[in-house]
Amino acid sequence: MTSVANITEDLCKICDGRVECAPTAILLISLVHTLYGHIGSEPDYFRNNKVSLKSESKREFEDKPRYKLAYRSKFLEDDKNYDDEDYMNLEYDFIVIGGGTAGCVVASRLSENRKWKVLLIEAGHEQPKIASIPGLTSEFKGSSLDWQYSMRPKKGFCQNRPSGCEVVQGRVLGGTSTINDMAYMRGSPADYDEWALNGNEGWSFSQVLPYFKYSEGNYDKDISKSKLFHSTQGPLDVGRYPYVDDNADVLLSAFNDLGYNYTDVNGKNQLGFMRIQTMSYIGERVSSYNAFIEPIRKLRTNIEIVTEALVTKILLKENRDSVKVIGVEYITNGTKVTAKASKEVILSAGAINSAKLLMQSGIGPKDYLEYLNIKVFNDLPVGGNFHDHLSVCLPVIKLIKTATTSNFPEKLKDITNYYSKGIGPLSTNFQVVAFYETSISEILKTPDIEFRFRGHNSNMYYDKMDICTSLLTPRSRGQIVLNATDPIFGAPLIYPNFLKDPTDEKKLLEGIQEVVKLFDTEVFKNAEFEFDPRPILKNECSDHERVSEEFWSCIVRQFSAPLHNYVGTCKMGPSKDPESVVDNSLRVYGVTNLRVVDSSIIPKITRGSTAAPVIMIAEKASDLIKSVWY
Numbered sequence: 001m002t003s004v005a006n007i008t009e010d011l012c013k014i015c016d017g018r019v020e021c022a023p024t025a026i027l028l029i030s031l032v033h034t035l036y037g038h039i040g041s042e043p044d045y046f047r048n049n050k051v052s053l054k055s056e057s058k059r060e061f062e063d064k065p066r067y068k069l070a071y072r073s074k075f076l077e078d079d080k081n082y083d084d085e086d087y088m089n090l091e092y093d094f095i096v097i098g099g100g101t102a103g104c105v106v107a108s109r110l111s112e113n114r115k116w117k118v119l120l121i122e123a124g125h126e127q128p129k130i131a132s133i134p135g136l137t138s139e140f141k142g143s144s145l146d147w148q149y150s151m152r153p154k155k156g157f158c159q160n161r162p163s164g165c166e167v168v169q170g171r172v173l174g175g176t177s178t179i180n181d182m183a184y185m186r187g188s189p190a191d192y193d194e195w196a197l198n199g200n201e202g203w204s205f206s207q208v209l210p211y212f213k214y215s216e217g218n219y220d221k222d223i224s225k226s227k228l229f230h231s232t233q234g235p236l237d238v239g240r241y242p243y244v245d246d247n248a249d250v251l252l253s254a255f256n257d258l259g260y261n262y263t264d265v266n267g268k269n270q271l272g273f274m275r276i277q278t279m280s281y282i283g284e285r286v287s288s289y290n291a292f293i294e295p296i297r298k299l300r301t302n303i304e305i306v307t308e309a310l311v312t313k314i315l316l317k318e319n320r321d322s323v324k325v326i327g328v329e330y331i332t333n334g335t336k337v338t339a340k341a342s343k344e345v346i347l348s349a350g351a352i353n354s355a356k357l358l359m360q361s362g363i364g365p366k367d368y369l370e371y372l373n374i375k376v377f378n379d380l381p382v383g384g385n386f387h388d389h390l391s392v393c394l395p396v397i398k399l400i401k402t403a404t405t406s407n408f409p410e411k412l413k414d415i416t417n418y419y420s421k422g423i424g425p426l427s428t429n430f431q432v433v434a435f436y437e438t439s440i441s442e443i444l445k446t447p448d449i450e451f452r453f454r455g456h457n458s459n460m461y462y463d464k465m466d467i468c469t470s471l472l473t474p475r476s477r478g479q480i481v482l483n484a485t486d487p488i489f490g491a492p493l494i495y496p497n498f499l500k501d502p503t504d505e506k507k508l509l510e511g512i513q514e515v516v517k518l519f520d521t522e523v524f525k526n527a528e529f530e531f532d533p534r535p536i537l538k539n540e541c542s543d544h545e546r547v548s549e550e551f552w553s554c555i556v557r558q559f560s561a562p563l564h565n566y567v568g569t570c571k572m573g574p575s576k577d578p579e580s581v582v583d584n585s586l587r588v589y590g591v592t593n594l595r596v597v598d599s600s601i602i603p604k605i606t607r608g609s610t611a612a613p614v615i616m617i618a619e620k621a622s623d624l625i626k627s628v629w630y
C-alpha cells in the first residue's frame with residue numbers, strides 16, 4: 001500500500017478513468033514528487049533487531065499464551081524495576097507523548113517557559129512537504145502517514161466496505177492535522193455548555209471561546225470582522241481557500257434558494273451554510289506542527305523533538321495509596337529508551353492510541369487487563385464511550401455542463417500554477433458546508449446534521465459530486481480494546497456500534513430527505529445538476545422498493561462510514577460519572593502527574609469536525625498545567 005501508488009491511481013482517476021492515462025498520471029505524479037518530495041516509507045522502530053524479534057516471538061508463540069507474542073518480545077522482556085528512577089536514561093520536566101494536533105500545541109506552549117525542559121515524542125516521520133497540498137489530502141489515507149487501523153466489520157454500517165470501515169489517524173509530526181481535510185469548525189456553543197452542565201466546570205462556551213481565539217490567526221477580512229468570535233493574532237492561520245470551483249458556487253446559491261442563512265458557522269449561529277473556513281494559508285495546509293512547532297523549533301533549546309519513536313509504556317510507580325507517573329518508555333532506532341518526567345507526562349496520542357497506551361501501561365478496565373496479564377495500576381473505563389460522526393456519502397449529483405475534469409496539458413498547468421502561485425484546483429479541498437436541524441433535534445436552534453459536498457473521484461476536480469450527510473449528535477457508543485494477540489504492537493480492536501441507537505438512523509434519514517430538496521431548486525435546474533440514482537443501486541438495496549423507508553434505511557447501512565472525528569475514549573467527567581477517565585483539569589483519576597490532552601477526552605462530540613476543538617483543548621490544558629507549576 002504505497003502512497004505513490006495511491007496518488008498514481010488518483011491521478012489516473014482524474015485523467016477521466018482512461019487506462020491509457022496511466023503514463024500521463026505517472027508523468028504528473030513524477031512532477032509533483034520532483035517538486036514536493038515523497039511521502040516516505042513506514043517508520044522502522046526496530047532496525048536490525050527486527051529479525052531476532054520475529055524469530056524470538058515465534059518461539060514464544062508456540063509455548064506461551066497468545067497475547068505474550070510481542071508483549072514478551074525482545075524489547076519489552078527486560079522489564080527492570082522502574083521504581084528505581086536512577087535507572088532511566090534521560091530526564092525532562094514534561095514529556096508529551098504524540099506530536100499530533102494537541103501534542104504540538106502543548107509542547108509549544110510549555111516550552112515558552114525557557115526553564116522547563118520539554119520532550120515531544122512522535123511515532124511518525126517529520127511532516128513531508130507533499131502533505132501541504134490540500135488537493136492531495138485523500139491520498140494520505142492508508143499511506144505511511146496513517147496508522148492504518150480499521151474497525152471490526154459488522155452488519156449494519158459500512159456495508160460497502162466488507163473488511164470494515166477504515167480508521168484514519170495521522171502518524172506523522174502534526175498528527176491528524178497533517179492529513180485531515182483542514183476544515184476549521186468549532187461546533188456549536190451548546191456543545192460546550194452541555195459539557196459544563198454535565199459537571200465539567202470551566203468548559204462552558206464562554207469559558208472556552210478565549211482559547212479558540214488565542215490560537216486563531218484569521219486572515220479572512222469578512223469573518224475576522226466579528227471580534228467577539230474571532231482573532232487575527234494567533235499562530236494558527238484560518239481563512240478560505242484561494243480557489244473556488246464553479247460547482248461550489250452553484251451549491252451555495254442552491255442553499256440560499258432553499259431558504260438557508262449564509263452564516264459564520266464559527267459564530268453565534270451555526271445553522272445555515274457557508275464556504276468553509278480552513279486551516280490553510282495561500283493554498284497550503286497549516287497543520288498544528290506548522291502553526292505551533294515549526295516557528296519555534298530552532299529558537300528554543302529547551303524543547304527536544306524525537307520522531308520515529310514509538311512509546312510503548314507510561315512508567316508508573318505505586319506509593320502506599322496512590323499511583324504516580326515517573327516517565328515513559330519508547331523504542332527508536334532499534335533501541336529501548338526510558339525517559340523520566342520530573343513534573344508531568346502529557347498523553348496526546350489521539351482518541352485511539354491514548355486509550356491503547358493507557359491500557360497497555362496498566363490503566364483501564366481491571367478484569368480485561370488482568371485477563372491479558374497486564375499489571376493493573378488503576379481500574380478505569382478507558383476505551384469506552386468511543387464515538388464519531390457517521391456520514392453517508394452518495395455519489396448522486398451528475399454534472400452535465402459544469403464537470404471540471406481537465407486534460408493533460410491543463411493538469412500540468414494546474415501543477416505548475418500551484419507550485420509557482422499557490423492557486424488552482426490543487427489549493428483546495430471540499431468547499432461547501434451546511435448545517436441542518438432535524439425535527440427530533442435535542443436542543444432548539446442547533447444543528448444535528450451536516451451536509452458537505454466533494455468531487456467523487458478527487459478533491460481537486462468535480463467530475464460528479466458526492467452529497468455527504470453526517471450525523472452530528474450520535475447517541476450510539478462503541479469500545480476500543482487491546483489486541484489480545486499482541487497488545488503492544490498489534491492494532492487495537494475498534495467496535496464502533498454505529499447506529500445501535502435507532503435515533504441515529506432516523507436523523508440521518510431525515511437529513512437525506514432534506515438534502516435531496518436541492519434538486520428541486522431553480523439553481524440546480526439551471527446548472528443542470530441532475531440526480532443520478534444509478535451509483536447507489538448496484539447493491540442489495542435494489543431489492544427494496546425505491547422510494548420506501550426500507551430502501552433508504554438500507555442505503556444508510558450500505559454507504560455509511562466514519563467521518564474520522566473519533567472521540568471520547570478517555571472521557572472527561574466528574575468523579576461520580578462511572579464513564580469518566582479524566583477530571584476537568586484533564587488529570588487521569590487516581591494517577592498523579594498524568595494528563596490526557598487530545599480528542600479522547602471529549603465527553604460528547606461537538607457539532608462539527610474536531611481539529612479546532614482539539615487545539616482549543618490543548619490551549620486550555622497548557623494554561624492549566626502552567627498554573628500548577630509556575
Ligand SMILES: Cc1cc2nc3c(=O)[nH]c(=O)nc-3n(C[C@H](O)[C@H](O)[C@H](O)COP(=O)(O)OP(=O)(O)OC[C@H]3O[C@@H](n4cnc5c(N)ncnc54)[C@H](O)[C@@H]3O)c2cc1C
Nearest residue numbers: 098100101102123175176180181182183311350599609611
Ligand atoms: C481523513 C481525516 C479528515 C479529517 N478532516 C477534518 C477536518 O477537515 N477538520 C477537522 O476539524 N477535523 C478533521 N479531522 C479530525 C481531526 O483532524 C482530529 O480529530 C484531530 O486532528 C485529532 O487530534 P489529536 O491530537 O487527538 O490526535 P492526532 O492529531 O492524531 O495526534 C496523535 C499523535 O500521536 C502520535 N502517536 C500515537 N501513538 C503514539 C505512540 N505510541 N508513540 C508516539 N507517538 C504516538 C500519532 O502518530 C499522532 O501524531 C479529520 C480526520 C481525518 C482522519
